[in-house]
Amino acid sequence: MSTTNPQPLWQPDPEQIAQARITEFQAWAAAHHGAPAEGGYAALHRWSVDELDTFWKAVTEWFGVRFSTPYAHVLGDRSMPGAQWFPGATLNYAEHALRAADSRADEPALLHVDETHDPRPVTWAELRRQVGSLAAELRSLGVRPGDRVSGYLPNIPQAVVALLATAAVGGVWTSCAPDFGARSVLDRFQQVEPVVLFTVDGYRYGGKEHDRREVVAELRRELPTLRAVVHIPLLGTEAPDGALDWAALTSADTEPVFEQVPFEHPLWVLYSSGTTGLPKAIVQSQGGILVEHLKQLGLHCDLGPEDRFFWYTSTGWMMWNFLVSGLLTGTTIVLYDGSPGFPDTGAQWRIAERTGATLYGTSAAYVMACRKAGVHPSRDFDLSKVKCVATTGSPLPPDGFRWLHDEFAENGAGLWIASVSGGTDVCSCFAGAVPTLPVHIGELQAPGLGTDLQAWDPSGNPLVDEVGELVVTNPMPSMPIHFWNDPDGSRYHDSYFDTYPGVWRHGDWITITPRGSVVIHGRSDSTLNRQGVRMGSADIYEAVERLPEIRESLVIGVEQPDGGYWMPLFVHLAPGATLDEHLLNRIKQTIREQLSPRHVPDEIIEVPGVPHTLTGKRIEVPVKRLLQGTPLDKAVNPGSIDNLDLLAFYEDLARKRA
Numbered sequence: 001m002s003t004t005n006p007q008p009l010w011q012p013d014p015e016q017i018a019q020a021r022i023t024e025f026q027a028w029a030a031a032h033h034g035a036p037a038e039g040g041y042a043a044l045h046r047w048s049v050d051e052l053d054t055f056w057k058a059v060t061e062w063f064g065v066r067f068s069t070p071y072a073h074v075l076g077d078r079s080m081p082g083a084q085w086f087p088g089a090t091l092n093y094a095e096h097a098l099r100a101a102d103s104r105a106d107e108p109a110l111l112h113v114d115e116t117h118d119p120r121p122v123t124w125a126e127l128r129r130q131v132g133s134l135a136a137e138l139r140s141l142g143v144r145p146g147d148r149v150s151g152y153l154p155n156i157p158q159a160v161v162a163l164l165a166t167a168a169v170g171g172v173w174t175s176c177a178p179d180f181g182a183r184s185v186l187d188r189f190q191q192v193e194p195v196v197l198f199t200v201d202g203y204r205y206g207g208k209e210h211d212r213r214e215v216v217a218e219l220r221r222e223l224p225t226l227r228a229v230v231h232i233p234l235l236g237t238e239a240p241d242g243a244l245d246w247a248a249l250t251s252a253d254t255e256p257v258f259e260q261v262p263f264e265h266p267l268w269v270l271y272s273s274g275t276t277g278l279p280k281a282i283v284q285s286q287g288g289i290l291v292e293h294l295k296q297l298g299l300h301c302d303l304g305p306e307d308r309f310f311w312y313t314s315t316g317w318m319m320w321n322f323l324v325s326g327l328l329t330g331t332t333i334v335l336y337d338g339s340p341g342f343p344d345t346g347a348q349w350r351i352a353e354r355t356g357a358t359l360y361g362t363s364a365a366y367v368m369a370c371r372k373a374g375v376h377p378s379r380d381f382d383l384s385k386v387k388c389v390a391t392t393g394s395p396l397p398p399d400g401f402r403w404l405h406d407e408f409a410e411n412g413a414g415l416w417i418a419s420v421s422g423g424t425d426v427c428s429c430f431a432g433a434v435p436t437l438p439v440h441i442g443e444l445q446a447p448g449l450g451t452d453l454q455a456w457d458p459s460g461n462p463l464v465d466e467v468g469e470l471v472v473t474n475p476m477p478s479m480p481i482h483f484w485n486d487p488d489g490s491r492y493h494d495s496y497f498d499t500y501p502g503v504w505r506h507g508d509w510i511t512i513t514p515r516g517s518v519v520i521h522g523r524s525d526s527t528l529n530r531q532g533v534r535m536g537s538a539d540i541y542e543a544v545e546r547l548p549e550i551r552e553s554l555v556i557g558v559e560q561p562d563g564g565y566w567m568p569l570f571v572h573l574a575p576g577a578t579l580d581e582h583l584l585n586r587i588k589q590t591i592r593e594q595l596s597p598r599h600v601p602d603e604i605i606e607v608p609g610v611p612h613t614l615t616g617k618r619i620e621v622p623v624k625r626l627l628q629g630t631p632l633d634k635a636v637n638p639g640s641i642d643n644l645d646l647l648a649f650y651e652d653l654a655r656k657r658a
């Protein structure tokens, strides 16, 4: 593929460039660490990957990272997997996240918004006090460094307090959003065996209350390692028997004590979507996340104390963890707990307006939905504070860039549009926002600093202006320190390093353009990725195939040329069953209840059978490729399929849909 779009859609003016934090950083790094003073971002980026150790040392100095014990080197062993970052150093993530409490005690650290859309502030001093109180209570409950603390919580201030208190103690945080059904939560939490569970009684979404007390009771029964359950009465119910009350644990006026942990001490566990089995439990470190997020939020997103950072997310997605890290740069973060489109599609823009967001992030899918629904954000809302609209979850289609640009331009405003891409695996971005570079339609501005991002062909040759596998050839501090329950590291190794030994292969198709920007073409594996939320097909199979009428099923997600996403569920019925209205409804209801409304497919289609590999794995990727129009002989290796005849059905369907 060749990349066109020679004219930028937007470019920063000289004043914006001069004022960007990354410009100041470059000048400072040139004076103190030999970074190139000239050559702009491209030169800085080259230096950051060529002089990786010096670059990361510079980041820690620029952002004033407080090492309570100094490090021996920046990078001990640099091989992947297993690179050792800042050996010898100790620090604490939460201590850094609460630093602004010293100088800006009465300013808001959090703005909490629910479906009324009225922001409610939590000051830095109040956040710090609650974290201090809760951390002391966790210690008295016996929580020790390395213990797992879990949250079944919406995006509310209590979730941020619980994460920071856990990190202050050196515990390992992990969370699921309350729209996850019990099975999805247990598939995650049972792996990591938490000792504490923070939970709500329910949540509000789309104007309705969703009672989760039965799910919580099931979680308590099925998580035998729990020593304490903390009840947050979002719907106003009493704490169930044996549960502790949130208010009691957070009422003391206690200074937080920040456990000083090794740089590579685990901070949290995030989960992959579990396409081929249980979700991977991905562990990232306190120090690794601290420095990666300082770089990403402070330099790439250009966030600082005067900013307000709103990203529409739930606690079940890494973007929530990324949002919380906005505190590291002294930025006020906006927590929205509610439906993205309630009471109308424009909801998120209204929240951006009411909270004075300066960086507003959302999913590409939401942008496309607004475009379709005829929302006029800049006409109907005062978005004069918004400097950047960022998108992720899936690549923002060219029409999305044009629409955002035109909507703001009609009201005389320029808009920095940052389409960014990374993932749970690094809880960050490989490529995306750079405040000093132009934006071209359909392109991410550039690879991130300290990230040697390349597109490779199957033999490991770098490609420019051609589609290749997204690889990163150097270690990043936020790469997983390990997967949970993977003692020999084989699952970790096989997830990223089995194609190109020693090089991270992410599983996305990308093009690096001749001007150094990046185009993402979608997953090179079969992860479902709908409205920005990654989901595992295995969860869906498990739920659907509990129904006696379903013999087997296959779910895939197909990116559509118009930027949409089509997620059909193919069902092979048990003998005698009929796919009538009743069964269709039961399938949908089962998925909605056991997983979440987001897992409900767009269409349910009866098929004569599900094709497998010879080792019995359903072949999702070849079916997806067929439905994207790839001819059969190119979509699948015939020798690897158990029943080739079955593919004729999918081929036929692809023809009919074309």
Ligand SMILES: CC(=O)CC(=O)O
Binding pocket: 319, 392, 393, 394, 420, 421, 422, 423, 424, 428, 429, 532, 534
């Ligand atoms: C930054 C991202 O890449 C987020 C995601 O799509 O999971």
